[in-house]
Amino acid sequence: MFKKIIKLSTIAILATSAYSADTNNDRLNKLEKKILKLEKKLSKTNKKLNQVKAHDAYDNVKFSIDFRNSVDFITIKDNNTNTTETNDILSTRLYLDMASSPTDKIVFRGKFGINNVWGGHPGTGDSSFKSWQASSKADNNEFKLKEAYILYTADNDMTYSAGRRQSTGGFLANHRTNTKEATSPLSHVTNMEIDAMMIMFGESFTKAEGSFLKILYGRAHDPVHGVNKMYAEDGTLKTFTGATTTEKDKEVNIAGILGNIYDNGTYKLMGQRMMIINTKGRKIVDGTNANDIKSAPAGNACVTALSLEVNGLDMINEDSDFLADTIVFASIASTQYKPKDGYSLLGSTENKSGSSIWIGAKFPDMMTSSGKFGIEYNKGSQYWTPFTWAEDNMLGSKIAVRGHATEIYWNGIIGNNKNLTTQIKYQNIQHDYTPNQNCQGWVKPESVDITASNLTFSIRYIY
Amino acid sequence: MNKLLKLAFISVVAFSLATTVASADSAKGKKLYQKKLKKDCGMTGGDIAKKHSQDEWEGLKDGLANEIKSICPSAKDKALKGKYMGHYYDFFYEFANDSGNVPSC
Numbered sequence: 001m002f003k004k005i006i007k008l009s010t011i012a013i014l015a016t017s018a019y020s021a022d023t024n025n026d027r028l029n030k031l032e033k034k035i036l037k038l039e040k041k042l043s044k045t046n047k048k049l050n051q052v053k054a055h056d057a058y059d060n061v062k063f064s065i066d067f068r069n070s071v072d073f074i075t076i077k078d079n080n081t082n083t084t085e086t087n088d089i090l091s092t093r094l095y096l097d098m099a100s101s102p103t104d105k106i107v108f109r110g111k112f113g114i115n116n117v118w119g120g121h122p123g124t125g126d127s128s129f130k131s132w133q134a135s136s137k138a139d140n141n142e143f144k145l146k147e148a149y150i151l152y153t154a155d156n157d158m159t160y161s162a163g164r165r166q167s168t169g170g171f172l173a174n175h176r177t178n179t180k181e182a183t184s185p186l187s188h189v190t191n192m193e194i195d196a197m198m199i200m201f202g203e204s205f206t207k208a209e210g211s212f213l214k215i216l217y218g219r220a221h222d223p224v225h226g227v228n229k230m231y232a233e234d235g236t237l238k239t240f241t242g243a244t245t246t247e248k249d250k251e252v253n254i255a256g257i258l259g260n261i262y263d264n265g266t267y268k269l270m271g272q273r274m275m276i277i278n279t280k281g282r283k284i285v286d287g288t289n290a291n292d293i294k295s296a297p298a299g300n301a302c303v304t305a306l307s308l309e310v311n312g313l314d315m316i317n318e319d320s321d322f323l324a325d326t327i328v329f330a331s332i333a334s335t336q337y338k339p340k341d342g343y344s345l346l347g348s349t350e351n352k353s354g355s356s357i358w359i360g361a362k363f364p365d366m367m368t369s370s371g372k373f374g375i376e377y378n379k380g381s382q383y384w385t386p387f388t389w390a391e392d393n394m395l396g397s398k399i400a401v402r403g404h405a406t407e408i409y410w411n412g413i414i415g416n417n418k419n420l421t422t423q424i425k426y427q428n429i430q431h432d433y434t435p436n437q438n439c440q441g442w443v444k445p446e447s448v449d450i451t452a453s454n455l456t457f458s459i460r461y462i463y
Numbered sequence: 464m465n466k467l468l469k470l471a472f473i474s475v476v477a478f479s480l481a482t483t484v485a486s487a488d489s490a491k492g493k494k495l496y497q498k499k500l501k502k503d504c505g506m507t508g509g510d511i512a513k514k515h516s517q518d519e520w521e522g523l524k525d526g527l528a529n530e531i532k533s534i535c536p537s538a539k540d541k542a543l544k545g546k547y548m549g550h551y552y553d554f555f556y557e558f559a560n561d562s563g564n565v566p567s568c
Contacts, residue, residue: 046489050516053561071468088465099565265497457472
């Protein structure tokens with residue numbers, strides 16, 4: 001009996017185990033099938049998500065911030081009179097960038113700028129301040145339009161653009177301003193906000209590696225008095241009134257060409273030639289300040305520059321990270337001011353030419369992973385007068401010096417955060433002739449002996 | 464005030480010197496691409512970046528050299544050194560077809 005019970009029990013256990021094993025196998029198989037199904041669904045969902053992401057990625061306007069606080073310790077010494085003035089200026093600069101590209105043929109870029117002196121006095125700035133330097137010079141805490149332009153890229157390797165162009169912080173100036181990408185004008189001769197149209201011809205036209213050509217035409221000055229009220233009033237051309245005569249104002253237009261002559265990622269050679277038509281000068285009546293008319297349309301001004309940047313010296317030693325991250329550059333430039341008969345420019349009735357050289361280097365500091373030291377030297381002659389009135393410099397345009405200037409700087413990041421950068425910069429500018437800071441072509445460069453120096457500390461947040 | 468300001472900024476600089484470590488950089492990646500790969504690949508870095516989404520580039524990170532070689536068979540081996548990969552990856556990821564980043568122009 002007992003044996004029967006054991007037999008029956010054993011049979012029951014075996015049968016149950018077999019049944020359990022089958023059930024477990026079934027469950028495992030079902031689980032595996034479910035997992036496979038889920039994986040397929042997840043893959044489909046990811047695919048759809050990526051499609052939505054790709055679609056919406058360009059279906060919006062992207063904003064970015066460039067926020068900088070600086071302190072400039074300025075010393076200006078007149079070596080003839082042995083008088084010195086010092087000032088420390090605290091300032092805040094905020095750029096709000098916008099970008100959108102709804103299709104791969106259209107790009108819109110814009111930038112609002114505030115450049116504010118702490119405790120400054122808005123509204124009492126230089127009356128010759130024009131729209132082409134408005135957001136680049138420290139003035140007040142109002143947002144101004146620094147850039148707003150659209151680009152259309154056609155299928156034939158040509159690009160068309162119009163608006164307030166990217167024209168400050170150009171090629172080579174980006175190193176001292178610690179900006180990753182330079183805008184396209186050559187900063188040796190152009191650093192002003194320009195309202196212009198542009199056509200660009202790509203490499204298929206210009207042939208050399210990395211080359212392109214841009215043709216620009218823009219306007220720097222509108223002569224209609226009260227131009228903004230044109231439709232409300234009977235707008236008339238502004239008239240300058242001297243003691244014995246009058247002079248009709250004229251529009252001042254800018255035209256020129258610039259481009260990459262060659263760019264293979266290491267050697268980049270850029271060239272530019274620009275002209276200001278009807279630039280402001282002096283109408284000569286009798287040669288006296290009382291009767292001559294300043295700010296009259298007096299002739300044309302041309303600037304020309306050729307700038308070379310060598311980005312990386314690792315052709316000397318391929319294994320050297322130091323050399324790979326070192327940049328050197330050199331630039332030569334000239335200006336020609338050509339007055340019309342009966343007018344003068346830069347104090348002369350004859351054509352006046354000026355010239356300048358600019359060299360520099362930027363290299364790893366060997367102390368941090370991304371810090372860089374930079375050093376620059378530039379020299380300009382008596383009649384050197386580039387269009388650099390919006391240069392990012394509390395001392396005025398260093399590039400436009402009629403004398404020579406030296407600058408050293410260190411660019412670094414704070415902590416490990418690439419969004420937070422810092423810069424220390426020291427400039428020493430020796431003026432042998434009075435500088436031209438505001439396109440005042442009626443002013444003759446007079447001999448002076450003024451040394452200006454500036455120690456700048458800045459912290460910048462970029463996002 | 465003058466001395467105080469200078470001291471404050473010197474402290475910031477000292478802090479910067481003490482705390483940085485090496486990291487990859489998309490701007491460096493762009494520059495490296497232009498120097499080492501553009502001519503052999505016959506297309507811009509942006510064109511390559513757009514071949515994949517950000518998710519896809521993430522998935523290709525470990526085998527990035529092979530992926531670049533498959534897109535640009537003419538790429539030279541010395542252009543695909545290990546020390547460059549982090550920078551290439553950052554650049555491609557930043558300008559992937561779903562990044563929404565507008566190229567500079």
